[in-house]
């Protein structure tokens with residue numbers, strides 16, 4: 436896709452853009468997506484965008500100002516060169532799928548496309564804008580810093596074949612109304628900027644679930660401590676398409692040993708094994724403390740680090 440001297444147009448994605456857009460947005464797929472299977476589930480989701488009925492529905496949601504996601508592009512002679520999507524969460528816009536076609540990079544396209552997404556977040560009156568980026572993606576981090584984002588938290592992704600069975604007792608599964616106290620506990624554990632922009636909810640304890648949750652799936656939640664008091668919390672999902680189990684650690688009390696914490700994720704790992712997961716992913720806020728020992732005892736090497744960047748919508 437050569438870059439010509441036509442004026443660049445900044446606008447929202449149209450159905451006719453889909454074939455070229457897909458080639459561009461796939462360039463956003465990095466080690467994180469490839470090592471977790473999110474590359475395959477993402478491509479499957481893109482394919483559903485071809486359905487004409489969906490576009491009529493999206494236009495209606497946009498007109499009503501309630502679309503859950505909007506996708507912005509830069510085009511040159513009608514061809515997509517750069518793209519960024521924004522998902523609307525309760526207190527923030529969450530930017531994802533940022534990519535510029537390789538020959539068109541370094542011309543400010545991504546910066547402008549992301550600014551279009553910012554304007555949409557402003558119109559929806561969300562106070563914060565957030566995104567996650569692989570910690571070693573220096574080019575992207577430089578672009579985001581210039582756009583006002585600051586590194587707010589880091590997450591370590593331990594990924595490997597699902598461990599063999601060696602159950603460790605200790606965790607209780609939390610369901611229904613008991614989730615409320617878990618949500619409150621998780622938020623109390625968090626640094627204020629993270630809590631303000633991306634508060635825990637019963638359906639999304641850790642904001643990363645927003646991108647990692649398989650379509651339509653309900654997570655399972657385990658906690659250490661109930662009923663006397665919560666000491667650690669984890670949320671797990673299984674994705675049949677990629678035979679991948681993911682467990683997100685939402686918080687843990689300081690001083691817990693790696694043996695105790697292994698009991699938190701053990702039921703999730705047992706579930707993954709029984710259900711046929713070939714791959715397991717453990718996601719932990721960094722610094723990981725005793726979790727390095729837990730992960731190595733499960734045979735899950737640290738594979739990727741991601742950085743959560745946040746900025747205020749105003750200013």
Ligand SMILES: CC(C)(COP(=O)(O)OP(=O)(O)OC[C@H]1O[C@@H](n2cnc3c(N)ncnc32)[C@H](O)[C@@H]1OP(=O)(O)O)[C@@H](O)C(=O)NCCC(=O)NCCS
Nearest residue numbers: 462463533534535540541542543544545546568574575578
């Ligand atoms: C990160 C990315 C989206 C930036 O897109 P872009 O349209 O090149 O962004 P901009 O032009 O607005 O800013 C580019 C910055 O990259 C650097 N850059 C300059 N020339 C470049 C080139 N030819 N190629 C790549 N980067 C270049 C510069 O730091 C530039 O900033 P500057 O204005 O200080 O020189 C793009 O590099 C990309 O698609 N990378 C692969 C996918 C990816 O990493 N996505 C982010 C996932 S979170």
